[in-house]
Amino acid sequence: MQRERWVSRRYLIFAAIGSAIGLGNLWRFPYLSYKYGGGAFLIPWMIGLIVIGIPWLMLEFGMGRYFQRSVPGVFEGVGKKWEWVGWWAVFCAFLIDTYYTVVMAWSLYYAGVSLGLPWGVGKAGAAGAKQYFYGTVLGLSSGPDVLGGVQWPLVGLLALTWIAIFLIVFKGAKVIGKVAQWAVIIPWILLVVILVRGLTLPGAVGGLNYYLTPDFAALGNLDVWFAAVSQIAFTLSLGMAGMYAYGSFTAKKADVTNNVFITSFSNCATSFFAGFAVFSIVGFIMQSLAIPVDKVSTSSIGLAFITFPVAISMLPATQGIFGVLFFLCLFLLGLTSAFFLAYGGVISPLMDKFGISRIKATAIVTGTAFLLGLLFTSNGGLYWLDIVDRAVSFYGLLLTGVISTIVVGWIFGAEKLRQHLNETSDIKVGKWFNVVIKVVVPAGLLFVVIYGGLVPDMSKSYGGYPLWASSMIWVILAVTLGLSFIFQRIRTRDPKEVNEK
Ligand code: PHE
Numbered sequence: 430m431q432r433e434r435w436v437s438r439r440y441l442i443f444a445a446i447g448s449a450i451g452l453g454n455l456w457r458f459p460y461l462s463y464k465y466g467g468g469a470f471l472i473p474w475m476i477g478l479i480v481i482g483i484p485w486l487m488l489e490f491g492m493g494r495y496f497q498r499s500v501p502g503v504f505e506g507v508g509k510k511w512e513w514v515g516w517w518a519v520f521c522a523f524l525i526d527t528y529y530t531v532v533m534a535w536s537l538y539y540a541g542v543s544l545g546l547p548w549g550v551g552k553a554g555a556a557g558a559k560q561y562f563y564g565t566v567l568g569l570s571s572g573p574d575v576l577g578g579v580q581w582p583l584v585g586l587l588a589l590t591w592i593a594i595f596l597i598v599f600k601g602a603k604v605i606g607k608v609a610q611w612a613v614i615i616p617w618i619l620l621v622v623i624l625v626r627g628l629t630l631p632g633a634v635g636g637l638n639y640y641l642t643p644d645f646a647a648l649g650n651l652d653v654w655f656a657a658v659s660q661i662a663f664t665l666s667l668g669m670a671g672m673y674a675y676g677s678f679t680a681k682k683a684d685v686t687n688n689v690f691i692t693s694f695s696n697c698a699t700s701f702f703a704g705f706a707v708f709s710i711v712g713f714i715m716q717s718l719a720i721p722v723d724k725v726s727t728s729s730i731g732l733a734f735i736t737f738p739v740a741i742s743m744l745p746a747t748q749g750i751f752g753v754l755f756f757l758c759l760f761l762l763g764l765t766s767a768f769f770l771a772y773g774g775v776i777s778p779l780m781d782k783f784g785i786s787r788i789k790a791t792a793i794v795t796g797t798a799f800l801l802g803l804l805f806t807s808n809g810g811l812y813w814l815d816i817v818d819r820a821v822s823f824y825g826l827l828l829t830g831v832i833s834t835i836v837v838g839w840i841f842g843a844e845k846l847r848q849h850l851n852e853t854s855d856i857k858v859g860k861w862f863n864v865v866i867k868v869v870v871p872a873g874l875l876f877v878v879i880y881g882g883l884v885p886d887m888s889k890s891y892g893g894y895p896l897w898a899s900s901m902i903w904v905i906l907a908v909t910l911g912l913s914f915i916f917q918r919i920r921t922r923d924p925k926e927v928n929e930k
Contacts, residue, residue, distance in 0.1 A: 432497050433602045435678050440606025442691055445490075445675055447609040447765025448666045448773070449696035450616070452532060452733075455762060458664065459704035460728030461656045463639050466647030471701075473648065473657035478697060481873050482661040484865045485830065486672060486689045487858070488837055491850050493676025494685060499777040500673040501916070504833070507841045514832050515778065516913035518670040521825030522774030524905070525669065526767055527798050528814045530594070531805040533763040534586035535734060536756045538566060543752025546742060554742025555718055562734045570808040573816065573898040577808030584806050591799045593764070598772040599791040602678045605772060612765045617699070619758035620706055626751060627709030630744075636712020639722050640704050655881040658873055659827070664696060666766065668826035668833070671773025686854035707732065710740045717743050730811075733759060771795065783921055815892055820905040827878045828906075831871045838867035 435441040462470040493499065496506040501515030548554050548561035563569040570577045597608045627633055647653050662668060676685070711725050714736065726736045741752040771794055779790045805814045837846060843863035851857050885891075891899040 433678055434680060435602050435606050437606075438679075438683065438688070440602075440610065441675065441679055441683075442688055443613050444602075444606050444609040444765070444769070445672070445688065445692040446695045447613045448671060448675070448769030449664060449692060449766075450613065450699050451664075451666070451762050451766035452529075452759065453660070453664050454696065454700040455703045455707060455759070456729050456732045457660060458700035459640060459707040460732065461660055462641075462704055463708065463722075463727060465650075465653040465656050466644045467639070468641040468643035469645045469647055470653065470657065473654050474661065474697075477654075477657040477661040477873075478693060480865065481658055481870050482665045482667070483689060483693055484862060485662070485667050485834065485870055486665055486693060487686060487850060487862075488834060488846065488866060489667060489672035490676035490679075490685050490689055491846050492837060492841070493673035494679050494681065494683070495846070495849050497677050497681075498673075499677055499773065499781050500670045501778050502781045503673050503677075504836065505917075507836060510917075511836050511840070512917040513910075513913040514829065514836055515670070515673075516916040517825070517910055518668060518829040518833070519775055519778045520909035520912055521668075521821040521829065522670040522770045523794070523798065524801075524817055524821045524825075524909070526770040526774070527801040528805045528817055529763060529770065530590045530767050530798070531583070531587060531802050531810070531814065532730070533590050533760050533767060534583050534806070535566065536760040536763065537586045537589065538582060539734065539738070540753050540756035540760060543741065543756060544749035546748060546752070548738055548742065550742055550748070552718075552743075555714075555739045558735050558738040558742065561738070566734075567811055568808045569811055573809050573812035573894055575809050576804075579803055579806045580808070580810075584803065587802050587806060588799060590767070591795045591802075594768045594771050595791055595795045597764075597768050598776060599788050601772075601787055605768065608768075609765050612761050616758045616761045619754050619761075620699070620703060623751075623755055623758065624702070624706040624709070626744075626747075627706050627713065630709060630713040632712040632714075632716025633709035634712060635715060636708040636710065636722075637705065639711070640708035651880060655877055659823070659877050659881060662826060662830060662874065662877075663822065664700060665693060666769060668830040669770060669774055670778065671769045674773035674777040675769070677777075682853055684854045685850050686856045686858060690856065710737065714740055714743065771798070782916070782919075812892075812894065812898070816894065816898060816901050817905060819886075819891055820902040821909075823882060824878065824902065824906055825909065827874045827882075831874045831878070834866055834870045834874070838863070838871070843867050 492503045496503045498506065500518055501512050504515040505512040546554060549557040566580070568577065568580050598605060666672060711722065711727055714725050715722055726732050737755055741748050744751055775794045776787070776790045779785060779794065780787060804810060837843065843866040847858050847862045890896050891902060
């Protein structure tokens with residue numbers, strides 16, 4: 430059986446850029462920059478990109494292409510006893526997708542209601558946006574122990590999101606590439622529109638000052654380095670299985686290194702650019718409401734679902750349209766990452782291992798992910814979203830990163846990978862690559878896990894949740910790891926033999 434292929438190189442690049450550009454570019458990067466040294470944050474972030482992100486992405490693409498399989502197959506190829514490493518990443522990718530799509534469902538909800546501005550117009554809207562999100566949309570309960578019922582509109586929109594993902598991926602890489610191209614270009618255009626609107630608002634410059642004024646003293650702070658490295662790993666969608674599969678859909682003669690550079694720089698440029706859009710809006714709110722920056726939510730869910738709605742209410746004109754455009758942009762930013770996780774991260778590995786048809790694997794994965802996602806549409810869902818996120822998109826992503834770079838670097842051989850990359854790539858990778866893969870990347874990621882994760886999480890309960898709830902982080906990691914070993918043990922009539930290089 431011939432391995433599936435991208436129709437052209439362009440589609441691979443758009444699919445990879447699409448997976449990298451996601452919610453994080455808009456709601457994580459600008460905030461980190463503001464918090465950790467303004468413009469000076471660009472320095473650790475670029476260092477993280479060059480020293481950790483790019484070599485790690487070369488590894489994932491390169492190994493996928495070398496073995497022509499998705500991640501479990503890659504690690505099985507390195508040695509039979511390593512297959513679990515791949516499965517662990519697969520399970521983490523699957524769990525991320527169960528809640529990432531819920532955030533997309535919220536975006537659809539807001540895109541739908543924005544024209545009517547149900548949280549209020551003008552100052553009333555500014556006051557009502559928070560209550561609208563937590564109260565009306567989420568129906569948020571008092572804590573993780575009170576699940577309550579599901580929010581039916583969100584269930585409907587979540588179903589819609591998964592149907593969209595199903596339709597995009599069930600024909601494989603060919604259609605994925607074509608959709609990705611538009612799902613990248615349209616949000617780019619929308620970001621420009623949002624930026625122009627933002628910059629022409631009163632107070633914009635004040636916001637940009639917070640985003641960009643450099644504080645070089647911050648570079649002496651370990652927190653800043655922690656933030657830079659973890660953001661690079663997250664933003665390039667590394668450690669989440671899918672990039673191996675995306676690499677495996679390229680022919681043996683295709684260039685890898687160049688694609689990696691194009692993908693990572695386009696992604697990072699998008700983050701930098703999105704920061705202008707976000708902070709011009711933040712500045713506008715500060716000025717209109719005469720409040721200091723720390724009273725404005727500048728990151729994550731608060732930024733998207735409270736700060737932006739506040740800004741929308743306060744706009745002098747075009748409020749509703751602006752809201753629709755912003756939330757559609759958010760949905761599309763999420764979409765390419767969501768189908769990347771679903772297809773590259775889970776469906777392709779299942780097809781490789783079990784030899785099931787694409788449509789069957791797609792139905793199983795989208796169906797179960799939807800069902801699990803119902804948890805996050807419940808009244809206690811937001812708390813669980815936060816806890817599961819910490820488990821898989823922080824610990825899972827970084828730990829699979831540490832283990833996989835060590836296994837590839839020391840057991841498969843960084844030198845062998847380097848030669849494989851150089852065989853077909855325009856840009857030749859020097860011997861520095863070996864040291865980086867074997868030592869620098871795993872050490873950097875381990876620092877992040879320990880310094881930014883274990884130290885704070887062990888000293889006080891994560892997120893201030895009751896201990897039983899925050900302990901679920903470790904339960905989730907243990908269960909996914911256990912399942913990975915079980916999957917490694919399952920022997921199948923191997924469709925992979927046919928794909929053998
Ligand atoms: N890179 C995506 C973002 O920045 C997040 C993501 C992480 C997507 C891991 C897929 C896998 O939002």
